[in-house]
Amino acid sequence: MxxxxxxxxxxxxxxxxxxxxxxxxxxxxxxxxxxxLPHRTEAATPKKQSRKRPMQPEEQLAAMQQLVRRLLAALIAVTVLFLLTAAGLVYTYKSSEALPTVGRNYTINTGRRP
Ligand SMILES: [Zn+2]
Known part of the structure; x- marks a missing residue:
């Protein structure tokens, strides 16, 4: 057999x-x-994953530095957006404090200046 x-x-x-x-x-x-059993032809043979050539240490370093630069730029952008949002909230809060409150036991925050 x-x-x-x-x-x-x-x-x-x-x-x-x-x-x-x-x-x-x-x-x-x-x-x-x-x-x-038929012999496998070239086309039927499963091809190995065509890996790119391995990166040299200098290339790896450059890639990592580029990644760090991108992450830093993203962090700075997020921080600036956060500060702008916080400043806008503080400004809105301060301007709503300027509303006359005499005789009122409630507050209305319309989000608009009077
Ligand atoms: Zn066998």
Whole structure:
């Protein structure tokens, strides 16, 4: 009997293929069947992931420096936005304090200046 997975000859009644450890019942073949495995063509061979060439340490350093610069720029932008928002809130709060409150036991914040 031949293993239909790898094509090597195995003994009859063998459960696993000695060569590829394939389970014989998963690849049923009659005892007299000739097994011929086609050779893989170039196109059928699974291609390895075409990795780019490994980065040199200088390139890695440059990439990391660029990443740090981008992160710093993003951090500065977020900080500026936060400060502008905080300043706007403070200004709104201060201007609403200027509303006359005499005789009122409530406050109205319309978000607009009177
Ligand atoms: Zn096998």
């Amino acid at each position: 031949y293993c239909l997975k790898c094509g090597k000859e195995t003994a009859d009644k063998q459960v696993f293929c000695d060569h590829c450890l394939g389970v014989m019942s998963d690849y049923p073949v009659k005892a007299d069947a000739k097994v011929h």
